[in-house]
Amino acid sequence: xxxxxxxxxxxxxxxxxxxxxxxxxxxxxxxxxxxxxxxxxxxxxxxxxxxxxxxxxxxxxxxxxxxxxxxxxxxxxxxxxxxxxxxxxxxxxxxxxxxxxxxxxxxxxxxxxxxxxxxxxxxxxxxxxxxxxxxxxxxxxxxxxxx
Numbered sequence: 001x002x003x004x005x006x007x008x009x010x011x012x013x014x015x016x017x018x019x020x021x022x023x024x025x026x027x028x029x030x031x032x033x034x035x036x037x038x039x040x041x042x043x044x045x046x047x048x049x050x051x052x053x054x055x056x057x058x059x060x061x062x063x064x065x066x067x068x069x070x071x072x073x074x075x076x077x078x079x080x081x082x083x084x085x086x087x088x089x090x091x092x093x094x095x096x097x098x099x100x101x102x103x104x105x106x107x108x109x110x111x112x113x114x115x116x117x118x119x120x121x122x123x124x125x126x127x128x129x130x131x132x133x134x135x136x137x138x139x140x141x142x143x144x145x146x147x
Contacts, residue, residue: 031069038074047072047085060094068102075107083120090124094131 026043029035033049042059047070057064057078064078070085077092084100091097092110099105101119108124112131116122 054089066103 024044025046027041027045029045029047029049029051031048034052035050036052038053038056039051040056040058041064042057042062044063044065045055045057046065046067048067049069050071050073052073054075055064055072055078056076060079062078063080063082064076065082066072066085066087068084071088072086073088075089075092076087079093080095080097081091081093082098082100083091083103083105085102086104086106088106090107090110091105093114094112096113096115097109097111099114099116099120099122101117103117103120103122105120105122106124108127109122110127110129112129114126
């Protein structure tokens with residue numbers, strides 16, 4: 001158990017590795033955790049549980065990983081994101097978005113760099129943004145919908 005040489009082969013719930021951030025894990029919300037409210041974070045956040053509210057990364061190299069059991073109901077703004085769970089809300093990413101095969105997204109995705117696997121589902125618009133204009137297209141869409 002503790003003296004095993006290689007546990008990686010037996011770990012079927014391995015998390016994806018994001019190349020744009022360090023491998024250090026700053027925050028993890030477990031599968032039995034539900035948070036109601038907005039969250040600002042920096043570093044790397046792994047979500048196995050549920051968040052009802054907006055989620056915002058405060059730095060340019062932040063990373064959010066939404067596992068297969070993870071669920072976000074609200075707007076997401078982060079530099080880099082790996083999605084294998086559910087997001088019900090708009091997503092804005094200034095870096096890279098990885099949409100894995102079990103991902104289900106209901107909302108618009110504002111991206112600069114996106115990678116999608118077969119089997120992933122997006123019910124919304126994919127809106128490309130220039131690197132220096134990330135977030136501006138989303139603000140324009142929000143103004144249109146309020147009229």
